[in-house]
Amino acid sequence: MWIGGYLVVSALIFSIGAAGVLVRRNPLVILLCLELMLNGANLALVAFARMWGGASGQIFALIVMVVAACEVTVGLGLIVAIHRRRLPIDVDELRELQG
Amino acid sequence: MSATTSAWLVLLCPLVGSVVIALGFRRFPGRASGWLGTAVITLSFAFAVVTLVKLLGYGPAHRQFVSTLWKYDFTAGVDAKVQILVDPLSVFMILAVSGVSALIHLYSVAYMTSDRGYTRYFSYLNFFVFSMLLLVLAGNFIILIVGWAFVGFASYVLISFWYRRRTATRAGIKAFVINVVGDVGLVLATFVLFQHTHSVDYLKVFHAAHHVFGHNSPALVVACLLLGVAAFAKSAQIPLHTWLPDAMEGPTPVSALIHAATMVTAGVYLIARMHPLFDQAPTAGDVTAIGGCLTLLIAATIALVMVDIKRVIAYSTMSQIGYMIMGVSVGAYSAGMFHLMTHAFFKALLFMAAGSLISAMAGSQSLDRMGGFRKAMPFTFVCFLVGGLALTGLPPFSGWLSKDDILAFLDHRGGGFIALGIAGYVGAFMTALYTFRMIFRAFFGEPVREARSLEEGHLAHADVPTNPATGEEEDTDVGFPGPEHHIAERDMPMKVAMAALAVLALIGGVLQIPGVDRSIERFLEPTFADSVLSREVPSTSTDWVGLAIGAAIAILGIAIAYRIWFAAPDTAPNLRRRFAPIYTLFVNKWYFDELIDLLIVRPTLMLGRLGDSVLERIVVARGVTGGTESAVRAGSAAVRRSQTGFLRYYAAGMVLFLAAVTLYFLVSST
Amino acid sequence: MVVLRNPFYSVLALVFHLISLAALFLLLRAEFVAAAQVIVYAGAVMVLYVFVVAYVGGGTEPLTTGGRTLKILSPLFAIAVAAELCIALLGTALNGVSGKGAHFVLGFGTPRNIGRLFLTTYLFAFEIASILLLVSAVGAVVLARRRRGLEPEIEIERRVHIPRPAFTGTMAEAAGTRHPEPGLPELPSAGEAELEPTGAAAGPEGGGQEPSGPPYQGGW
Numbered sequence: 001m002w003i004g005g006y007l008v009v010s011a012l013i014f015s016i017g018a019a020g021v022l023v024r025r026n027p028l029v030i031l032l033c034l035e036l037m038l039n040g041a042n043l044a045l046v047a048f049a050r051m052w053g054g055a056s057g058q059i060f061a062l063i064v065m066v067v068a069a070c071e072v073t074v075g076l077g078l079i080v081a082i083h084r085r086r087l088p089i090d091v092d093e094l095r096e097l098q099g
Numbered sequence: 100m101s102a103t104t105s106a107w108l109v110l111l112c113p114l115v116g117s118v119v120i121a122l123g124f125r126r127f128p129g130r131a132s133g134w135l136g137t138a139v140i141t142l143s144f145a146f147a148v149v150t151l152v153k154l155l156g157y158g159p160a161h162r163q164f165v166s167t168l169w170k171y172d173f174t175a176g177v178d179a180k181v182q183i184l185v186d187p188l189s190v191f192m193i194l195a196v197s198g199v200s201a202l203i204h205l206y207s208v209a210y211m212t213s214d215r216g217y218t219r220y221f222s223y224l225n226f227f228v229f230s231m232l233l234l235v236l237a238g239n240f241i242i243l244i245v246g247w248a249f250v251g252f253a254s255y256v257l258i259s260f261w262y263r264r265r266t267a268t269r270a271g272i273k274a275f276v277i278n279v280v281g282d283v284g285l286v287l288a289t290f291v292l293f294q295h296t297h298s299v300d301y302l303k304v305f306h307a308a309h310h311v312f313g314h315n316s317p318a319l320v321v322a323c324l325l326l327g328v329a330a331f332a333k334s335a336q337i338p339l340h341t342w343l344p345d346a347m348e349g350p351t352p353v354s355a356l357i358h359a360a361t362m363v364t365a366g367v368y369l370i371a372r373m374h375p376l377f378d379q380a381p382t383a384g385d386v387t388a389i390g391g392c393l394t395l396l397i398a399a400t401i402a403l404v405m406v407d408i409k410r411v412i413a414y415s416t417m418s419q420i421g422y423m424i425m426g427v428s429v430g431a432y433s434a435g436m437f438h439l440m441t442h443a444f445f446k447a448l449l450f451m452a453a454g455s456l457i458s459a460m461a462g463s464q465s466l467d468r469m470g471g472f473r474k475a476m477p478f479t480f481v482c483f484l485v486g487g488l489a490l491t492g493l494p495p496f497s498g499w500l501s502k503d504d505i506l507a508f509l510d511h512r513g514g515g516f517i518a519l520g521i522a523g524y525v526g527a528f529m530t531a532l533y534t535f536r537m538i539f540r541a542f543f544g545e546p547v548r549e550a551r552s553l554e555e556g557h558l559a560h561a562d563v564p565t566n567p568a569t570g571e572e573e574d575t576d577v578g579f580p581g582p583e584h585h586i587a588e589r590d591m592p593m594k595v596a597m598a599a600l601a602v603l604a605l606i607g608g609v610l611q612i613p614g615v616d617r618s619i620e621r622f623l624e625p626t627f628a629d630s631v632l633s634r635e636v637p638s639t640s641t642d643w644v645g646l647a648i649g650a651a652i653a654i655l656g657i658a659i660a661y662r663i664w665f666a667a668p669d670t671a672p673n674l675r676r677r678f679a680p681i682y683t684l685f686v687n688k689w690y691f692d693e694l695i696d697l698l699i700v701r702p703t704l705m706l707g708r709l710g711d712s713v714l715e716r717i718v719v720a721r722g723v724t725g726g727t728e729s730a731v732r733a734g735s736a737a738v739r740r741s742q743t744g745f746l747r748y749y750a751a752g753m754v755l756f757l758a759a760v761t762l763y764f765l766v767s768s769t
Numbered sequence: 770m771v772v773l774r775n776p777f778y779s780v781l782a783l784v785f786h787l788i789s790l791a792a793l794f795l796l797l798r799a800e801f802v803a804a805a806q807v808i809v810y811a812g813a814v815m816v817l818y819v820f821v822v823a824y825v826g827g828g829t830e831p832l833t834t835g836g837r838t839l840k841i842l843s844p845l846f847a848i849a850v851a852a853e854l855c856i857a858l859l860g861t862a863l864n865g866v867s868g869k870g871a872h873f874v875l876g877f878g879t880p881r882n883i884g885r886l887f888l889t890t891y892l893f894a895f896e897i898a899s900i901l902l903l904v905s906a907v908g909a910v911v912l913a914r915r916r917r918g919l920e921p922e923i924e925i926e927r928r929v930h931i932p933r934p935a936f937t938g939t940m941a942e943a944a945g946t947r948h949p950e951p952g953l954p955e956l957p958s959a960g961e962a963e964l965e966p967t968g969a970a971a972g973p974e975g976g977g978q979e980p981s982g983p984p985y986q987g988g989w
Contacts, residue, residue: 015851020771022843070905077912095744761853
């Protein structure tokens, strides 16, 4: 079982997620891509856990999943609030922090 | 009460007076501040007398006391103490200063009535007396410098007393700036002396001077020349003299006190006090003597042609101080100090009488417009005459004995000093000329309109007060002279003061009659005992020969003045026409003002303008501060451009840096 | 998922991806993680996403407007990161480890093993994770609640034009340089709510600025 494969896949997933964050303008999709990146990291973690025998990697991966869930919750709440205020759902338009 | 305690009290009284008058500025009714100021100075004079008495209680060798009020600090080897030196010279000076000041205060009580700045005047005048006494009583160089500076300041505020007059404020500034040159000289001299003797205390420096400096050593000569600069600036000797005639813008009592009797004599006092140093560096003494001699002659020539009566007296002061400086520079210490005292008497008297005369002329000071006041103002005439005769040096007035004392000493010393002595006699001749020119023109001849109205009992009054120099119209509110004019015949305080001075001018000479008594010389002997030159006492016969020559010259001068200005009145215009170029030179005051303007004032102004336009505006405002400011702004603008507010750019930045860091680690691990 | 236009499609693509990843976890013998992935991630989180996408909408977005530089550069950045990682992994990192993998520990990925670890060695992390979940739940409720009665739902950009004299309420009036002219300006026709940005009465002074921009455009 060559671990390199899993790690390469994890790197690819991470990069694709990063590209998605940079390219897309809809905050929902950006959050999705963020999830993608987290998943890539999860894969790497579990792969290493398998390689070294200890189960800490899996624990870590589970915790990451928990954190991702929380983050999605809050992020989606934000998007709902933005939508309620009738502001455009577009990260390029939401630039009050400019200057 | 010891001598030093009473000396401190001498200092304290005018200071307290000045402060109290200043604090109660609006509360004093009428002339109260004037009487308070006068009383305070009189008290100071009383304490000075007490000091004298106490001092005389000691044997001649022991009459030197140093009293320290407190030690201020001891840093870098400089022992700064508030310290006075009570010895015959300083007691002599405080007696002269406080005595004459008291009389001038008395005079001012009446003269300055109706001036809106009356209280301010007396506060300033008291402060001046305090500073002068401090200067004279100083026991170390630091207090001397403090007193010197204060006196310069007091002179400034008193010259520009009528501060709304442009000419007065300009004159005040001129006096102050030239005095600052003297201050610089004094401070530099202190530095040089301190550098070699490591002390600022008088006695220590004088004692060390013999060991540390060789005869005519360059350092000491430099120090003494710098002291000479200080003395020349304060005493209005050439070339630092241009401020004194302009200083006549101040009220007449101020001219009497500061610019005749006291402040301008500070230079003479300085050289006399520093005589141990000048003894060791005779070159410097020679330079100052020559300076005094030149001043003597040049000032006398200018006084011959001046039209403003106060300026004539001012140049006369300059000339007489030239005598004194000449005297103390060559070793005639007691003679010089004696002349200082008698000069204070008769010059103050002359100024007071001139003030009375100017008041009668409703503020005009021009001799061209005066004439025939003899019948209208008899008292003033007598006082003026007494002062004039004393100045001229006619026996038995005090001026005769004192001036010729100096000249006799010069002759006695022989060598090159005889030339100085002859110059002194020439100056005496010119003194007689210009003094009696004044007297004959002002008091003799046809009475002018003002004189005639005064004979009938009406004091002349100008409808619109004007500036006597430029003729500009003024008012009589604060900052300008008051509406009333006071003459001696009508105001008692003025009469009393002038009478006292007239008596002193007449009989003051008895203190030092050659062959009879030498009280001043003996009194001052302890101070000057360490000087080799003081032992050279001219023989009595030499003295009397000198006195006789002096008297003869004086009478000759009076006679010629009589001829020119009284007997044949066209002589003066004829002479003026015959000697037109010389006359022009004298009237333009030997072009000193123009020379200083060209050499110093204009380059400095140009430098200032250059500094403003280039240094200030371009380098500092636009370059340094503007440059820093725009650099910061540019930096901030550059940084601000990264805060676009676009989320994706921030994320892109993060990814980019992640890539860069990973690349770095990749590369560095190979 | 990244390049799909419709966010719905993206969500679905992600769900598919998550299930694939669960399969990979199974291949790695991490059963519990795989199960958790499917149930929690794909089951709960993605459902939440679907709900929100349905609520918010977010139609097809035009990818072309704005950020053209970034559209070109970001794939490059991503490729750069991927390339570097791959080089790192394949080139050097794996030389340090044997490719064979560790000896398989019995019960590697079982729930029993995971549970034991959670409740003994990693108890602190466990508790913190639960607190974190609580906090995020509270936060989501706070963020998304409908604030009834506190603020009327008025758009920031629309204000009803209340007739006032010119320059009232402006800084110029406060500083005293201009005074409001007496009398009201002409009222607009009834029923019409004019949409004006605030400070319209100070029009001549503010006319140079873009109306819809933020209050300050940069600069001092």
